[in-house]
Amino acid sequence: xxxxxxxxxxxxxxxxxxxxxxxxxxxxxxxxxxxxxxxxxxxxxxxxxxxxxxxxxxxxxxxxxxxxxxxxxxxxxxxxxxxxxxxxxxxxxxxxxxxxxxxxxxxxxxxxxxxxxxxxxxxxxxxxxxxxxxxxxxxxxxxxxxxxxxxxxxxxxxxxxxxxxxxxxxxxxxxxxxxxxxxxxxxxxxxxxxxxxxxxxxxxx
Amino acid sequence: xxxxxxxxxxxxxxxxxxxxxxxxxxxxxxxxxxxxxxxxxxxxxxxxxxxxxxxxxxxxxxxxxxxxxxxxxxxxxxxxxxxxxxxxxxxxxxxxxxxxxxxxxxxxxxxxxxxxxxxxxxxxxxxxxxxxxxxxxxxxxxxxxxxxxxxxxxxxxxxxxxxxxxxxxxxxxxxxxxxxxxxxxxxxxxxxxxxxxxxxx
Numbered sequence: 001x002x003x004x005x006x007x008x009x010x011x012x013x014x015x016x017x018x019x020x021x022x023x024x025x026x027x028x029x030x031x032x033x034x035x036x037x038x039x040x041x042x043x044x045x046x047x048x049x050x051x052x053x054x055x056x057x058x059x060x061x062x063x064x065x066x067x068x069x070x071x072x073x074x075x076x077x078x079x080x081x082x083x084x085x086x087x088x089x090x091x092x093x094x095x096x097x098x099x100x101x102x103x104x105x106x107x108x109x110x111x112x113x114x115x116x117x118x119x120x121x122x123x124x125x126x127x128x129x130x131x132x133x134x135x136x137x138x139x140x141x142x143x144x145x146x147x148x149x150x151x152x153x154x155x156x157x158x159x160x161x162x163x164x165x166x167x168x169x170x171x172x173x174x175x176x177x178x179x180x181x182x183x184x185x186x187x188x189x190x191x192x193x194x195x196x197x198x199x200x201x202x203x204x205x
Numbered sequence: 206x207x208x209x210x211x212x213x214x215x216x217x218x219x220x221x222x223x224x225x226x227x228x229x230x231x232x233x234x235x236x237x238x239x240x241x242x243x244x245x246x247x248x249x250x251x252x253x254x255x256x257x258x259x260x261x262x263x264x265x266x267x268x269x270x271x272x273x274x275x276x277x278x279x280x281x282x283x284x285x286x287x288x289x290x291x292x293x294x295x296x297x298x299x300x301x302x303x304x305x306x307x308x309x310x311x312x313x314x315x316x317x318x319x320x321x322x323x324x325x326x327x328x329x330x331x332x333x334x335x336x337x338x339x340x341x342x343x344x345x346x347x348x349x350x351x352x353x354x355x356x357x358x359x360x361x362x363x364x365x366x367x368x369x370x371x372x373x374x375x376x377x378x379x380x381x382x383x384x385x386x387x388x389x390x391x392x393x394x395x396x397x398x399x400x401x402x403x404x405x406x
Contacts, residue, residue, distance in 0.1 A: 015388070016384070016387045016388035016391050016392075017369075017384055017388070019391075020362050020363070020369065020387065022368070022369050022384065047395040048392070050395065050398075051395050052363050052391075054344045054394075054398070055344065055364055056363075056364070057344075058256075058344060058345060061251050061252055061255050061264070063247050063248050064265065067247060067265060067269070068240070068244070068247070070269060071243065071272055074269055074273055075273060075276050078273060078276075078277070080277060
């Protein structure tokens with residue numbers, strides 16, 4: 001195969017993006033100018049376009065008439081458990097060590113005063129249990145302990161003070177709910193569980 | 206309750222996307238909206254999944270599974286992207302999991318194959334080749350031989366009409382990676398179809 005000119009290699013890399021209309025106008029104009037003058041690249045573009053025509057001609061499968069009914073039956077018998085979380089299409093690929101931005105937004109929205117007090121009550125129970133335990137906290141537990149003061153639920157002013165933690169820095173919220181180690185949906189599940197536990201505690205008096 | 210910015214975002218996406226409007230209606234309890242979403246998207250989703258897993262029964266099962274997950278996730282749905290992008294992402298994850306099951310491993314080429322082929326070559330036009338091979342399913346066979354992420358990227362961009370940004374979300378990769386995946390997939394298909402004509406001659 002003859003050595004390609006450097007310009008042709010650069011053009012080649014963008015040919016699919018040209019077909020898919022993904023190029024900036026300036027780059028597209030540059031490409032078209034080259035394609036007008038270069039038979040080799042023009043032929044290559046034609047070959048790539050032919051692949052698209054072939055794909056478009058593939059027979060489309062027909063949806064079975066009873067597929068909707070089968071889905072309805074499956075939904076009706078669905079226990080509602082999810083073995084895998086449903087992905088969030090809007091989230092870009094991100095590092096698992098970063099606090100999820102969407103989760104933070106969601107958290108702020110969910111941290112209404114009632115939820116804050118409820119979370120504070122549960123946190124107090126957890127902290128109280130941990131303090132009353134004879135077992136020394138592990139190193140990882142110490143690392144994870146939030147910088148927040150442990151609330152004293154017997155003192156209303158303490159609960160009021162903790163109720164302000166929706167305005168705390170993200171790092172504190174992240175530590176409190178371990179947002180740096182879980183995905184958004186886990187966070188949501190954890191908080192919903194938290195609220196349910198608090199509600200149960202309230203019912204039990 | 207959504208704050209002002211999120212409410213504005215919901216209204217904005219809703220105005221652009223009928224599917225988002227339906228999904229929001231479903232979130233609020235309108236079961237007919239879910240039926241309409243199924244009628245609108247079961248066909249395209251089945252086409253995509255059949256190209257991915259190459260098995261009609263598996264593809265049908267995955268369509269149901271994808272919509273089951275949409276149904277389960279309705280209360281958590283937030284309209285911060287097109288509904289179809291979210292749906293294709295669910296479907297892609299299901300398809301990739303299906304392909305990793307043992308019975309699928311023989312059919313598809315290894316990851317190493319992705320890097321092995323030269324990116325640039327000349328050669329004759331493939332129009333006539335495509336015409337001759339269409340009925341024999343040659344294109345489908347060659348599509349199935351592509352590495353799975355190349356196949357997914359090409360199907361989503363070229364067949365399903367997603368933008369590279371949307372494909373990136375569906376595949377959980379960068380847009381630059383999508384550009385590369387799509388181009389390698391197209392190049393490989395073009396070359397293999399041309400090679401096939403050479404053998405026939």
